[in-house]
Amino acid sequence: MTQATEPDGPAEPTGTRLMVGVFAAAAIAVTLLTWSKWMPYAAKVPGLAAGHGWTGSSILQVGDVRPGDAPSWSAATSFTAAYAHAVWRALLAALLISAALQTLVPRAWFLRLLNRPGRLRAALAGGLAARPSMMCTCCTAPVAVGLKRRGGSTAAVVAYWLGNPLLNPAVLVFLMLVAPWQWTxxxxxxxxxxxxxxxxxxxxxxxxxxxxxSPPAVPAGPPPSFGRYLRVLIRMSAILLPEYLVVVMLVGAFRGWLFPLHAGGSGLLVLLVAAVVGTALVIPTAGEIPIAQGLALAGLSLGTVGALLITLPAVSLPGVVMVGRAFGWRVTAATTAVVAVGGVLGAAVLLVLTA
Structure with a gap:
């Protein structure tokens, strides 16, 4: 599918205006990530290191919803409120950073960084670029959409979207502190x-x-502009936030049916359910840890736990909806399918490591 990018504009800006735009974008990214991600995660580590146990419960049980419960308005609103409380900082940061990348940074700069020759090299570049932001799949969606709209390659942008939740350095540290080493x-x-x-x-x-x-020559884009920044931010927020809210509420309402994993569950069918359904559920950063721990203590098989460690954070139904138009539905569907297969692989790896 052909992906529309920004229209050509005047020559790529040089000099003071360019540097001001780049500096402003960098300042926005560093300030917001420090506030929404780096400082909260750093503050959480000492407590986990001292207690070696996760504090807090599974977000899927908010409102006393249990596997198999019928959909309800109460389930929708309680889940949405808890989820919004957990992610609002990161979502705000993602929207502001995405608008900055689309309007303040010259296209040629970050396309040289992401659009490497060969799909594997482009994917590696996208995965490495994801490490500092450490967002959940939904919060990183606006940034990934912005990268794609500016001409990022499919491999690089998908790797950025998946790399944020799956290879989040903070979550890996959390897992090392509170879970068996095989999980990490x-x-x-x-x-x-x-x-x-x-x-x-x-x-x-x-x-x-x-x-x-080979990567084509990058068309020149318009110069950095605070006015364009505000217009892109408003337009993106007006499109993404309403659909995000609606889908999160639907997931919350139907979570009893979407997550039918009970204590003592085992077998291939349960594993496949976890691999598939885990791709639909939406959780905040590190939300998979209490879910996996609680189910493991309740008797769920380790293979199913391994599947959930991959599929729960990697993609979600709200994230899929948010990136679908920018990525193209073929790319979005293929990404979701690959993650579900990755869940089965996660089950196999965890079983081998714990054998």
Missing amino acids: VTRMVVGTLLVVGGSALVAWLADGRTPPP
Whole structure:
């Protein structure tokens, strides 16, 4: 699918105006990530290191909803309120950073960074670019949409979207502190395979099997502009936030049916349910940890836990809706399918490590 990018404009700006735009974008990103991600995560580590136990309960049980419960308005509103409380800072940061990338940074700069020759190299670049932002799949969606709209390659942008939740350095540290070491290794190994190999595979499936051509010359874009920044921010918020809210409420309302995993569940069917359904549920950053721990203590098989460690954070129904138009539905569907397969691989890896 051909992805529309920004229209050509005057020559790429140089000099003071360019540097002011780049500096402003960098300041926005660093300030917001420090406020919404880096400082809160750093503050959480000492408590986890001292207690070696996760504080807080599973967001899927907010409002006393249990697996198998029928959909309800109460389930929708309680889940949405809890989720919004957990992610509002990161979502705000993502919208502001995405608008900055689309309007304040010259296209040629970050396209040289992301659009590397070859799908694997592009996916590796996208995965590495995701490490500092450490967002959940929904909060990173606006940034990924912005990258795609500015001409980011499929492999790089999908890797950025998946790399934020799957290879989040803070979550890996949290897992090391509160869970068996096999869980962390499973997440790192399968997460890396999905972010790099899976994103390259998605690009191969969606863009065609022929080798990608050399990156074309990047058309010049309009100069950095605070007015354009505000217009892009308002337009993006007006489109993404309402659909995000609606889908999160639907997931919350139907979570009893979407997550039918009970204590003592085992077997191939339960594992496949976890691999598929885990891709639909939406959770905040590190929300998979209390869910996986609670289910493991209740008797869920380790294979199913391994699947959830991959599928719960990687994609979600709200995230899919948010990126669908920018990525193209073929890319979005292929990414979701690859993540579900990755969940099965996560189950196999965890079972091997704990054998």
